[in-house]
Amino acid sequence: MKVTIQDLTKKFPGRGRKAAEEVTAVNHFNVEIPDGKLVGLLGPSGCGKSTVLNLMCGLLKPTEGRIFFGDEDVTNLEPEKREVGMVFQNYALYPHLTVLQNILFPLQNRKGPERLTKAEMREKAEEAARLVQIDGLLDRKPGELSGGQQQRVAIARALVKMPRILLMDEPLSNLDARLRLQTREEIRRIQRETGITTIFVTHDQEEAMSISDVIIVMKDGEIQQIGKPQEVYDAPRNLFVAKFLGTPPINTFSGSVRGGKLFIGENAVLEQKGIPDQDVTVGIRPEGFLPSPQGALVCGLDRVEVMGRDVSVVCTHPACQNPVIRAIVSAESQTDPDAAEVRFDLKPNKVFLFHNKTEERIL
Ligand SMILES: Nc1ncnc2c1ncn2[C@@H]1O[C@H](COP(=O)(O)OP(=O)(O)OP(=O)(O)O)[C@@H](O)[C@H]1O
Numbered sequence: 183m184k185v186t187i188q189d190l191t192k193k194f195p196g197r198g199r200k201a202a203e204e205v206t207a208v209n210h211f212n213v214e215i216p217d218g219k220l221v222g223l224l225g226p227s228g229c230g231k232s233t234v235l236n237l238m239c240g241l242l243k244p245t246e247g248r249i250f251f252g253d254e255d256v257t258n259l260e261p262e263k264r265e266v267g268m269v270f271q272n273y274a275l276y277p278h279l280t281v282l283q284n285i286l287f288p289l290q291n292r293k294g295p296e297r298l299t300k301a302e303m304r305e306k307a308e309e310a311a312r313l314v315q316i317d318g319l320l321d322r323k324p325g326e327l328s329g330g331q332q333q334r335v336a337i338a339r340a341l342v343k344m345p346r347i348l349l350m351d352e353p354l355s356n357l358d359a360r361l362r363l364q365t366r367e368e369i370r371r372i373q374r375e376t377g378i379t380t381i382f383v384t385h386d387q388e389e390a391m392s393i394s395d396v397i398i399v400m401k402d403g404e405i406q407q408i409g410k411p412q413e414v415y416d417a418p419r420n421l422f423v424a425k426f427l428g429t430p431p432i433n434t435f436s437g438s439v440r441g442g443k444l445f446i447g448e449n450a451v452l453e454q455k456g457i458p459d460q461d462v463t464v465g466i467r468p469e470g471f472l473p474s475p476q477g478a479l480v481c482g483l484d485r486v487e488v489m490g491r492d493v494s495v496v497c498t499h500p501a502c503q504n505p506v507i508r509a510i511v512s513a514e515s516q517t518d519p520d521a522a523e524v525r526f527d528l529k530p531n532k533v534f535l536f537h538n539k540t541e542e543r544i545l
């Protein structure tokens with residue numbers, strides 16, 4: 183099911199002494215999500231991710247704007263009628279019910295022609311449980327499950343109605359690193375198998391990049407950029423997006439363009455024809471550095487960390503805005519860990535320039 187969000191805005195009234203100050207949690211949010219895609223909604227804590235999901239599932243009413251599922255305007259539709267599956271930030275399982283009863287729950291209380299027999303409900307619940315591979319645990323209570331298993335129960339419960347849209351709010355936040363990795367692969371598999379349009383919220387950029395068809399990067403209630411993960415990584419629209427995506431993060435420098443050349447400190451590092459002279463912020467991805475004896479960027483060498491195939495060259499430069507620069511280079515480049523200095527050439531497609539004032543990328 184295609185989802186269209188038009189100019190969606192949600193303001194919360196202030197409270198107590200701040201009663202006059204409204205909080206704009208979501209600000210003129212516009213997006214069109216094609217049918218069957220997995221979309222990663224990504225941004226720092228408090229940027230409005232959960233609010234967007236709650237507006238989509240109908241738990242919140244927007245201050246402005248419209249939401250369409252396919253051609254149907256669902257903006258004022260009751261949550262029960264939206265046919266949305268939601269996995270909440272805390273899984274919110276019923277502790278006194280078994281796994282089976284938890285999964286069945288959304289199917290009960292259906293009325294009229296929608297009503298299912300006990301056997302039909304059980305069949306659907308078992309199918310959902312199989313999909314998330316917990317069919318052996320149906321008689322347990324949530325307290326008797328691991329975090330990862332509880333997570334799957336929550337997903338099964340969201341899937342049991344075969345929703346039109348699946349919304350997941352940080353579904354992996356309570357899992358350890360390995361289980362997180364495994365469960366995110368599984369979410370991808372389940373999404374592919376069911377073809378349900380899915381919106382997956384996370385503040386973990388790596389998680390979002392690895393499983394999403396499309397990512398939406400948010401900040402302060404506003405969309406910063408929408409695109410395929412690789413496209414957004416390779417062509418960030420502004421400094422915030424550039425910094426938010428990538429591990430290790432992008433290295434930033436104070437620089438300037440003078441006479442068609444990009445300077446970092448006094449090092450003329452790249453040709454930069456067609457850009458008027460100005461001070462700029464320079465972002466260089468960790469993989470954008472090529473060690474070279476005659477390299478233009480001259481850095482003080484701090485240490486070399488071995489990672490196997492690659493090494494991380496940790497170094498400094500007076501114009502760098504971070505405490506250290508992290509350059510990821512091939513182990514074959516054989517950087518001498520005892521040298522005082524390391525010089526780099528830069529890969530032009532890994533170097534981004536940003537306006538100092540607006541922080542927009544200079545193209
Ligand atoms: N019911 C509410 N009343 C007032 N303000 C709210 C309410 N719900 C959320 N907010 C505010 O709206 C903003 C967005 O909150 P939201 O929960 O959507 O953020 P989030 O991106 O999901 O963050 P996190 O990653 O921490 O879950 C925050 O500033 C939050 O304090």
Ligand SMILES: [Mg+2]
Pocket residue numbers: 231232233271351
């Ligand atoms: Mg949230």
